[in-house]
Amino acid sequence: MNGNKTFKIDSIGSEVMKKIEVSLLNQKYPIYIGKGILELAGKKVQEIFSGNNIVIITDTNVNLLYGSILKNGLEKLGYEVKTIVMLAGEKNKNFETLSMIYKKLIKFQVTRTDMIVALGGGLVGDVAGFAAATYMRGISYVQIPTSLIAQVDSSVGGKVAINLEEGKNLVGSFYQPELVLIDPVLLETLEQRVFNDGMAEVIKYACIRDEQLFEWLFNIKNKQELDESLAEIIYRCCEIKKEIVQRDERDKSERMLLNFGHTIGHSIEKVFKYKKYTHGEAVAIGMHLISQKSEYLGLSERGIAKRIKELLIKFDLPYEIDKGYYEKISKETRNDKKREGGFLNLIVLKKIGEGFIHRIEIDDFNDFI
Template identity: 40%
Template sequence: MKIIKVTLPDHSYNVEIESGILSCTGQLVSSVWDERKIALVSDSNVAPLYQQKVSDALISVGFTVHNYQFPAGEASKSLEVLADLTRELAADGFTRDDGVIALGGGVTGDLAGFLAATYMRGISLIQMPTSLLAQVDSSVGGKTAVDLDTTKNIIGAFYQPDLVIIDPETLTTLDRRDLVEGYGEIVKEAALTDGKLWELVKEIESPSAILENAEELSRLSIQYKADVVMGDEKEGGLRQVLNFGHTIGHAIEALADGDLRHGEVVSVGMVAITRIFEEKGLTQAGVTEKLINRLDAVGLPVSSPLLESSDIFDKIKNDKKNHTGHLNLVYLHQIGGPAIKSIPSEEIRDFLNIKALQS
């Protein structure tokens, strides 16, 4: 078993990674929690696959488990669904001594995580991500949130779990698009860190190769993210580099209205921002092409017609990462050399240059 320790000033936890680990859920959870009532939250796609198996494992070691399910999809990451789940926990008598386990992809992790953060001002949380995107990104670091209208993650909290359990075998039930989407975040972290992760990413030439190397890709990605989070838990400085590709990516995601996945828009966003900074001479020549090669190898999109939308700059300016009238743009000097450039919001259109975005 591979164990990554996340040590923060007020809270520490382990990320445990191993194929087949879902069958050990009872023992793993009982190592961090005493007997209590558990809300096992999953969506309509994941619940039929794993919820009963995990529930049985928890019950076998003495936990009382209530299974909750919500409709799969980003639309469920809402205040309405959050309220429904809160009502269900209240009706079933959950108290501050109980806990929530988020079993599923990124939507489940964000939604159930925010449920744990807000129910009775906070109850215990464990993350059990079943998608590649959730395993390498959203399950680690404590970000929880719901969307409001078309704005992603605008209502949320930093709320760290007590444990993260990752079973790479769950990736075998993903369709090709869902698997490849998560790989977009892996390429992002590889480009930020260089080293072993970038070297491994350079060897991935197909979706099947992602599955073959899933455990090591997850371990290296999560270790990098954990190191960043331990250095900057609340995104006051260093952690902002993890937003590479996200400012433009989130704008495209909002305009796509559900037609593009998060990892796909991050892929497009990374290429767009790198091309712009390379044309300005702030990024080493050839970096854009290196990114395109790694993303295109598995079928991730590297451009989008939505870059031509007249609304894209309004979405970019209104990004929740706008700080006191400035937008911090994360870019690369070179592979493994992230940097941040702060641009006044009113200058963002001229700086990014719509022609450059449409290249």
């Protein structure tokens, strides 16, 4: 699929590496996608960085698996490399971790001519990116995403943040990387549930922009076929994200499409206190529930909720919750969004592959759950 868009710019062994160029008002940067690209990271970093000192920021799990491959590869090319390891887990996406990172950067005498490389899932990308955005008023950074969510979503587009006790991602910035290197091989060590979490975001992209991708996912027969298709799937998701971010870097209009399933999803996460469902699972339920209702209200083509449900089941994702929770979820959403002036921008699908923003008054949200 999209064979005309896939061009050969480089190769790793027999594997073709794909390139996407993100072009924003004040900045351009490349995304490279290819199996085995971690081994080539040094070479790719050399193309965009002329300094000597690099700090890898990673988490405890990823460091054990891939920290030394990256460090050795960079050192071989003559870079002076230090590593900062944060604790894995969403609860560590906080000020304490950030403060630890700042202290280490100062101890390593890092200056604005040096570079940070974020090696990890969305957590590391967000925290390291925020550290890069703020340390000495901004230092360059590279994203090497290692989870599926990070490879198809968080490493592209420059949203970086940490959590507060009061809520997730409440302190952050828009700060674009200089380079994104995506190696699908790294996904082999991901826990299955974390991988499936990322598949929810892949399905989201297909739903809002790419019916062909939706069908393609539907027709994947087994794990081997999925593994073989991953680089192309990731490429297609990054293309969609890039196109949207290029038109709306600051999330004021079109970028909201990426929130398909997220309004209800966030409320589900909160109602279940971030314990029962992962982010992707909550988004999966959100995509299905909103589509059931938008179909019922005549906003969407008939049959889309069923198709979404079937695809979610295929990737071991949930699609419903006990109706007893609906009122709590609706209340949570209405309370949360009251702050945004009494209106809510819901993302619904006209049909598979075509999402749009449907603005409603917050009190009408009950119709959607």
